Amino acid sequence: MTLLEAAATGILPQEYSDLVIKAIAAEALAFNPALATLVTTNRATFNIPVVDEDAAASWVAEGSEITPDDPTLSELPVTPAKAAGLTIISRELAMDSSPDAQQIVADGLARSIVRQINAAWLGNLAGPAPKGLASLNASQVITAAGGLQNLDPFAVAVAQAESAGGTITGWVLSPAEALTVATLKTGSGSNQTLTQTPREILGRPVFVNSNVPQGTAWGVDAATAITVLREDLELAISADAYFTSDRIAIRSTARIGFGFPKPLVINRITVTA
Secondary structure: OOEOOOOOOOOOHHHHHHHHHHHHHHHOHHHOOOOOEEEEEOOOOEEEEEEEEOOOOOOOOOOOOOOOOOOEEEEEEEOOEEEEEEEEEEHHHHHOOOHHHHHHHHHHHHHHHHHHHHHHHHOOOOOOOOOOHHHOOOOEEEEEOOOOOOOHHHHHHHHHHHHOOOOOOEEEEOHHHHHHHHOOEOOOOOOOEOOOOOOEEOOEEEEEOOOOOOOEEEEEOHHHOEEEEEEEEEEEEEOOOOHHHOEEEEEEEEEEEEEOOOHHHOEEEEEOO
16 A cells, blocks of 8 residues: 555544455455456566466376477466546544544445446456456357246356366356346246355355346356456545645555456356347
C-alpha cells in the first residue's frame, strides 16, 4: 500500500487498506482460488509460461541410453490494467476511528473495484480493461437446447475439460441459471431437489454473478485461469480537492490482468429455450 498524501484527519491508512484488500479478495471472482490462480508482479508485463508439448518419454532397456527431448514452450504476455475507485467522505467521518466508520468507507471502495474486476473477468470489455472469459473464442461451448432440464451439460463440461488436460474447479452462473439448477427435481412429481447443496454442481462450488448473461454458465479450471496483480493496492487520501466543503477524498487503485493459457479447458454452457 502506498500513501500518496495524507492530511491530519485521524484516518488510519493501513487499516483502510487491509479492509479494502480483504473485501476485494473475498468478492472478486478473479481472486477466488476455486476459479483462478493469483500471481503478483512488479513488472509492466508478466509472461505466463505455456507448455505446448511435453518432453517425450519412452520405455528403454536396462543400461540403454535415454534419448533426450525438450518440451515445446511459449509465453502468454499479460499486461495489468488499472481499476480505480474514489470515495468522498466528510471530515467528521474520517475523524471517527470506530470500526463501523472504517468499514463503511472500505466497503464502498471495495464494491467499486470489485464490480469492475468481475465485469472484466467475465466479459470482453473494451480497453483499457483486461480481456476476460467471454473473449475466449477457443473455449469449449456446450449448448443446452430446451433449457437446463438436468445436470448433463455440466457433466459434458467436466469431460471436455479432462480431455483437454485440465479439470473444472468451479462454476460461474447467471442468477437465472443458478435458480434453475437449484430448483431441479430428482424426477417428475418429486419435490426433492436434484442438487442437495444448491451452491455445488457435481461436487464443484457454484458462484453467481449478475455480469454473466442470462443463458450462460462457465466451467473454469483455476490452474489455467491466471490473475496477475501488479504490486499492491494503492490507497491515497487527500483533502485538497474538496477543501471548501471540508470533505476528504479516498482513492483506491489496483492493477490487474488476466491470462488463460489453456482456453480449451474453459467450458461455456449456453442455454437456449
